[in-house]
Amino acid sequence: MFPGATADRSSAKYVVVGAPLDVSTSFQPGTRFGPDRVRKFAETYDDYHHTTDQFFSELGVHDAGDVRAWDDIPDYLEWLRGTLTDVVWDNAVPVTIGGEHTVSAAGVAAVDPDVFVCLDAHLDLRADYDGNEWSHAAVTRRILDGWPDDGSKSGDGDESDADDESDADAAATADEAVILGARTGSPEEWERADAADVTVVAPEEVADWTPDFDDDTTVYLSVDIDAADPGFAPGTGTMEPFGLTPRELRDVVRAVAPHAVGFDVVEVNDRDDGQAAALAGKLLREFVFSHAASR
Known part of the structure; x- marks a missing residue:
């Protein structure tokens, strides 16, 4: 159990769901251990949050x-997606712990937001990676351009093939993506x-970024732990320096949380001494504190 998650399911306002998917990780696997490690390394955190004057429990x-x-x-x-949709139908906020970043597609589909805000070292806008449209390296592309009809590859990776509505659900699962901290990606x-539906904020500009959403704009917030510099969170699959x-x-989590209808933290693995998991657990708590305070 995530420390402090003491509410009954029937009365919960936030529901934590572990999604230990570890299939398409392209360098260092181990995200299957992510949910348990995040729970474990959150055990030492105090229940009380001085900034918002709230108790997590x-x-x-x-x-x-x-x-x-x-x-x-x-x-x-x-x-x-069905599990997280049940959470939404119960008027609670789904809080997912990955698992590889691909699980964000299920979270976004469950809450159907206007905007997908993602902290990530990578653009994750590939049409496919090694022929796999469901690779973690393509998750933001899936969230914007829709899910493939059958999970099969829709072509040779060409942009026009990937955008063909005959090969993917015509309805995008988010209208816009804001990618914060991205510092690498392919030319494609x-x-x-x-494109007009993507905003990329470079790492050196993130500190000055503030969300500019209308009051009725719904947001799904995703934290890929590799957005952090690997010196702070080495326990992730594809480390990228200068983070x-x-x-x-x-600060991003605190700023976006009041607009969010769903949240996840992903890509934590077991290849460090707990630094990545400790940071992930702290960010999860910051999301809940900030979201609850805004209500």
Whole structure:
């Protein structure tokens, strides 16, 4: 159980769901251990939050455990989507702990937001990676351009093929993506990032970024832990130097949380001494504190 998640499921305002998917990680696997490690390394945190004058254990957080993962990614995501949709139907906020970043597609589909805000070292805008449209390296592309009809590859990776509505759900799962901290991507990804529905904020500009959403704009917030510089969070699959500081991540989470209808933190693995998991658990708590305070 995530520490302080003491509420009954029936009365919960926030429901933590572990999604230990670990199929498409392209360098260092281990995200299957992410949910348990985030829970473990959050055990030392005080219940009280001085900034918002709240106790985590009093905010109606329930931990529903993990949705056991299997290797059929589209099938798993549909199941996870259903689990998270149940949370939304119960008027609670889904809080997902990954698992590889692909699980964000299920969270976004469950809450149907206007904007997908993501802290990430990578653009994740590939049409596919090694022929896999459901790779974690393509998750933001899936969130913007829709889910493939059958999970199969829609072509040779060409942009026009990937955008063909015959090969993907015509309805995008988010209208816009804001990618904060991205510092690498393929030429095709940077080309896709030039489209009107994508905003990329470079690492050196994140500290000055503030959300500019209308009151009725709904947001899904995703934290890929590799947005942090690997010196702060080495326990992740694809480390990328020149990243964000923990305080910069915290400030974004605090700023976006009041607009959010769903949240996840992903890409934590077991290849460090707990630094990445400790940061992920702290950011999860910051999301709940800030979201609850705004209500």
